[in-house]
Amino acid sequence: MVKPHFGGSCRQASFLTIAQLINLVKQSLNSLLIIALGLCFVEFFAVTxxxxxxxxxxxxxxMLLTKTTHPPAGANPLLIMLTQQHWWFLFSTVLLGAIAMVLVAQAMQWLQRRLLRAV
Structure with a gap:
């Protein structure tokens, strides 16, 4: 299962400055917290x-408290609860996806800087 809002985040990541990349890392960590929240609800409460x-x-x-509002991420608890995901989802999909997204964004920035210097 792939989280739907990763596509939009990946598109944004390809055009980020360093300051915006730090915000992307904050959003990724916030996404981990929101997924963990959904998993806690699956674990301890009936889905109603x-x-x-x-x-x-x-x-x-x-998201509002951490100032990392990303509207599609608000649906993550629904996704988690309605599909009855387990804790492995947090690591296999969310954490690996967030790490890959940040690494690819950093690599693209490095490549862009290198190409700009060559011109």
Missing amino acids: PLTLALATGLAVSL
Whole structure:
């Protein structure tokens, strides 16, 4: 399973400055927290409309508190809860995807700087 909003984040990552790349890392860490929140709801509560709403509301509140608002990420708890994911999802999909996205963005920046110096 691939998280839907990774595509938009990857597109953004290819055109980032260093300061924006740091924000991308913050967003990735925030995404890990939101996924963990959804996994906690799967682990400890039954999936009902009330728990779906509560988890989504807490996820959006967490994004607002950390100043890393990314609207598609608000749906992550819904995705996690409705598909009944397990803790391995946090590491296999989310963490590896976030690391790969940041590394590719850094490599693209390095390549762009090198090409600009050559011109």
